[in-house]
Amino acid sequence: AQSVTQPDIHITVSEGASLELRCNYSYGATPYLFWYVQSPGQGLQLLLKYFSGDTLVQGIKGFEAEFKRSQSSFNLRKPSVHWSDAAEYFCALLNQAGTALIFGKGTTLSVSS
Amino acid sequence: DTAVSQTPKYLVTQMGNDKSIKCEQNLGHDTMYWYKQDSKKFLKIMFSYNNKELIINETVPNRFSPKSPDKAHLNLHINSLELGDSAVYFCASRRTLAGQETQYFGPGTRLLVL
Known part of the structure; x- marks a missing residue:
């Protein structure tokens, strides 16, 4: 079965500290993976995506993610968090038919000063 | 030059009413979707249209009816609204x-059924 798991419901990070948000997937073939961010009261903005090739992908706002097939993971990282990064982060997997996204339950990021 | 737009942004209505949400994209895309985000922020696909034809219809009550008048528009009509329909669409x-394969999302429509 295809699924996405985000093990951390809520994470708090100090401003300026590094961040890693975890994402694990279950999928039989090479996955198409995405990270989206949802700021309070806003829509979903694409941060980055992995389709194939280089397993370390760069995104917007200084985010990067690393695809690890052996661990079925696609963790999101940022070296130095800003207060404006406080938001809900969703990892998503394109379903096998290529017709819809399967989302994880999201991780809420809080940034403390 | 909004890419994917939705109207209205907020919708408050009474149980039993019928309401519609509109979506328009100016990206020249040929596939459009409706997702529902529940109170726990879980996102799930409801419908997908490709070139005005329905290609995904998840387990959604038949009170929900999508309509695609052309490739740039996908509207969602909901009949006999229930409390449980409160969500962000x-x-x-x-x-x-x-x-x-990247999907581009609109700003969402926050529906509250009283």
């Missing part, structure tokens, strides 16, 4: 082409 779109 997101429209999304993409181009149906290999390598173009």
Whole structure:
């Protein structure tokens, strides 16, 4: 079965500290993976995506993610968090038919000063 | 030059009413979607249209009826609204082409049923 798991419901990070948000997937073939961010009261903005090739992908706002097939993971990282990064982060997997996204339950990021 | 737009942004209504949410994209995409985000922020696909034809219809009550008058529009009509329909509804779109799997989302419509 295809699924996405985000093990951390809520994470708090100090401003300026590094961040890693975890994402694990279950999928039989090479996955198409995405990270989206949802700021309070806003829509979903694409941060980055992995389709194939280089397993370390760069995104917007200084985010990067690393695809690890052996661990079925696609963790999101940022070296130095800003207060404006406080938001809900969703990892998503394109379903096998290529017709819809399967989302994880999201991780809420809080940034403390 | 909004890419994917939805109207209204907020919708407050009474149980039993019928309401519609509109979605328009100006990206030239040929596939459009409706997703529902529940109170726990979980996002799930409801419908997908490709070139005005329905290609995904998840387990959604038949009170929900999508309509695509053309490739740039996908509207969602909901009959006999129930309390459990309160959620955020997101429209999304993409181009149906290999390598173009990224979906672009609208700002969402926050529906509250009283």
